[in-house]
Amino acid sequence: MSDILVVGSVALDSVKTTAGKSVEALGGSATYFALSASYFSSVALVGVVGQDFPREHRRTLERRGVDLEGLKAAKGKTFRWSGKYGKDAANAETLATHLNVFKEFKPVLSEAQRKAPVVFLANIDPELQSEVLAQMKGPALVACDTMNYWIESKPAAIKKLLAKVDIFFSNDQEAMRLTGAPNALQAAEVLADWGPSVVVIKKGEHGALMKVGSKFFVFPAYPLARIKDPTGAGDTFAGGFLGYLASSASYKDVAHLKRAMAYGTTMASFNVQDFSTKNIEDLERDVIDERFHDLAERMMIPRADEFLKARRAVAA
Amino acid sequence: MSDILVVGSVALDSVKTTAGKSVEALGGSATYFALSASYFSSVALVGVVGQDFPREHRRTLERRGVDLEGLKAAKGKTFRWSGKYGKDAANAETLATHLNVFKEFKPVLSEAQRKAPVVFLANIDPELQSEVLAQMKGPALVACDTMNYWIESKPAAIKKLLAKVDIFFSNDQEAMRLTGAPNALQAAEVLADWGPSVVVIKKGEHGALMKVGSKFFVFPAYPLARIKDPTGAGDTFAGGFLGYLASSASYKDVAHLKRAMAYGTTMASFNVQDFSTKNIEDLERDVIDERFHDLAERMMIPRADEFLKARRAVAA
Numbered sequence: 001m002s003d004i005l006v007v008g009s010v011a012l013d014s015v016k017t018t019a020g021k022s023v024e025a026l027g028g029s030a031t032y033f034a035l036s037a038s039y040f041s042s043v044a045l046v047g048v049v050g051q052d053f054p055r056e057h058r059r060t061l062e063r064r065g066v067d068l069e070g071l072k073a074a075k076g077k078t079f080r081w082s083g084k085y086g087k088d089a090a091n092a093e094t095l096a097t098h099l100n101v102f103k104e105f106k107p108v109l110s111e112a113q114r115k116a117p118v119v120f121l122a123n124i125d126p127e128l129q130s131e132v133l134a135q136m137k138g139p140a141l142v143a144c145d146t147m148n149y150w151i152e153s154k155p156a157a158i159k160k161l162l163a164k165v166d167i168f169f170s171n172d173q174e175a176m177r178l179t180g181a182p183n184a185l186q187a188a189e190v191l192a193d194w195g196p197s198v199v200v201i202k203k204g205e206h207g208a209l210m211k212v213g214s215k216f217f218v219f220p221a222y223p224l225a226r227i228k229d230p231t232g233a234g235d236t237f238a239g240g241f242l243g244y245l246a247s248s249a250s251y252k253d254v255a256h257l258k259r260a261m262a263y264g265t266t267m268a269s270f271n272v273q274d275f276s277t278k279n280i281e282d283l284e285r286d287v288i289d290e291r292f293h294d295l296a297e298r299m300m301i302p303r304a305d306e307f308l309k310a311r312r313a314v315a316a
Numbered sequence: 317m318s319d320i321l322v323v324g325s326v327a328l329d330s331v332k333t334t335a336g337k338s339v340e341a342l343g344g345s346a347t348y349f350a351l352s353a354s355y356f357s358s359v360a361l362v363g364v365v366g367q368d369f370p371r372e373h374r375r376t377l378e379r380r381g382v383d384l385e386g387l388k389a390a391k392g393k394t395f396r397w398s399g400k401y402g403k404d405a406a407n408a409e410t411l412a413t414h415l416n417v418f419k420e421f422k423p424v425l426s427e428a429q430r431k432a433p434v435v436f437l438a439n440i441d442p443e444l445q446s447e448v449l450a451q452m453k454g455p456a457l458v459a460c461d462t463m464n465y466w467i468e469s470k471p472a473a474i475k476k477l478l479a480k481v482d483i484f485f486s487n488d489q490e491a492m493r494l495t496g497a498p499n500a501l502q503a504a505e506v507l508a509d510w511g512p513s514v515v516v517i518k519k520g521e522h523g524a525l526m527k528v529g530s531k532f533f534v535f536p537a538y539p540l541a542r543i544k545d546p547t548g549a550g551d552t553f554a555g556g557f558l559g560y561l562a563s564s565a566s567y568k569d570v571a572h573l574k575r576a577m578a579y580g581t582t583m584a585s586f587n588v589q590d591f592s593t594k595n596i597e598d599l600e601r602d603v604i605d606e607r608f609h610d611l612a613e614r615m616m617i618p619r620a621d622e623f624l625k626a627r628r629a630v631a632a
Binding site for chain 2: 018087089182183184185186189203205206207209215216217218219220221222223224225226255258259261262292293295296298299300301302303
């Protein structure tokens with residue numbers, strides 16, 4: 001049995017950015033999540049692809065130990081998405097979406113999958129997310145994500161889902177739209193009222209914030225002057241976050257949750273440095289930990305105590 | 317002799333935000349800077365007001381120990397600015413600017429002012445900033461700020477000034493406009509090439525980043541779900557930063573520079589919680605230090621070492 005079950009999309013993405021382009025490359029929310037989480041925990045993926053899904057992409061996931069028993073190959077074509085990013089890497093312009101076999105995605109979990117202690121319901125129809133959750137046998141930790149499309153079309157279903165979720169990941173724009181709040185912090189307050197004990201708001205290049213109980217924690221992004229392709233950064237973040245957390249001693253310990261934020265940030269920073277999943281396909285855990293500590297060093301505030309003590313000594 | 321000399325505007329601001337309004341309240345870049353820096357170092361202010369400048373505003377600065385010998389009262393009216401903020405607190409819409417006596421501002425420094433070890437050239441005409449700097453007698457640390465108006469009208473003068481400056485403060489939009497760089501990090505790289513050994517890019521609610529040598533340091537903002545008036549946040553940040561740094565043992569020590577970022581962040585967070593300068597007029601140093609440590613706690617990443625050690629022990 002795997003530590004984490006992820007249910008979501010597996011896709012072929014064609015992306016143009018100011019740094020170049022990729023054509024029908026490996027993508028999808030469950031893909032990015034699973035690869036990222038795989039450096040910390042064992043992951044089983046539930047999704048659907050078409051008969052045209054390249055064998056090499058399947059192997060990419062298998063090489064990272066991702067359990068693909070739940071990745072069905074259905075008759076038809078794999079989900080395809082194409083998009084374009086301008087100078088503002090925060091927002092993709094969708095050029096085309098072909099759901100193909102993903103349109104009929106109705107996951108039925110196996111006995112082993114139902115028993116996973118941690119489940120991540122990646123960005124799919126919120127009613128489907130609830131149906132998947134109903135199949136689980138008392139998971140210790142439930143997390144989910146969503147996107148604008150569902151926020152516009154099924155906000156009530158998202159709200160209903162959130163009542164059963166422990167950790168909700170959202171980007172700032174989506175969180176504000178879903179709640180009607182004027183800023184990310186107020187949005188997180190509303191979202192926490194709906195159920196999740198932990199709300200994570202992702203702000204892309206501006207970092208992320210996390211609400212745990214009544215307290216906000218704040219984290220900058222890893223500083224990168226040049227990025228190639230922001231696609232999948234949010235799911236890669238969630239993968240690093242939950243992958244680390246699932247491997248930790250406690251899901252509620254604030255120290256672990258803060259490290260989870262930093263591992264999410266670290267994994268997302270690797271992801272955006274190349275197209276598709278290229279830069280998160282074969283990292284080394286030591287390389288990840290090195291950047292984790294480098295990030296900590298770049299944002300650490302040395303305590304002022306010693307300085308204050310010295311100042312008072314001089315003043316006295 | 318004061319620790320820091322600040323040259324800039326002293327104004328009467330009328331501001332509308334979603335939280336209310338203020339009318340002809342104390343404002344100006346030198347005002348916010350001086351009040352904020354005064355909690356850490358002694359400050360002398362050079363500026364000009366009209367004969368209508370309220371006595372109470374002068375006393376507000378004097379109560380914080382700000383040396384106002386350089387604040388001239390000229391014939392005419394005080395500089396007035398009025399602006400409006402919508403839901404997006406990042407950008408003010410200017411409703412009116414009346415430079416009044418500030419139009420003829422030509423600071424001539426006294427002997428004592430010329431000897432200040434630290435000088436902050438707040439947002440005024442960059443040619444005037446250079447003239448002020450030329451009057452200084454070998455300051456140990458020179459810092460400056462600027463704004464869009466000068467970036468549009470006198471970019472060459474700003475570039476010339478930066479060659480003589482140690483620390484440059486800018487917000488992200490201005491830095492990108494001045495350099496033509498597509499993001500804040502690349503803008504900081506260009507700005508550092510022009511001269512300053514430290515470049516600080518302020519991003520409002522998204523925090524700030526600092527380039528020292530070849531290294532970027534990153535800091536989130538203090539999390540506030542509700543703010544009343546963002547006016548002066550940038551100058552208050554610079555005041556906390558330089559006020560702390562001027563009081564420290566070394567202007568080049570990275571630990572001090574990181575604490576300076578956190579004190580800048582802390583002071584700005586107090587400032588935006590009320591209109592005008594109300595919330596930075598009589599703070600206590602202990603209250604400031606408490607929020608400084610609270611900020612550090614909210615962004616601290618507990619080192620992963622212990623966890624990794626435990627994980628390896630289990631694996632072995």
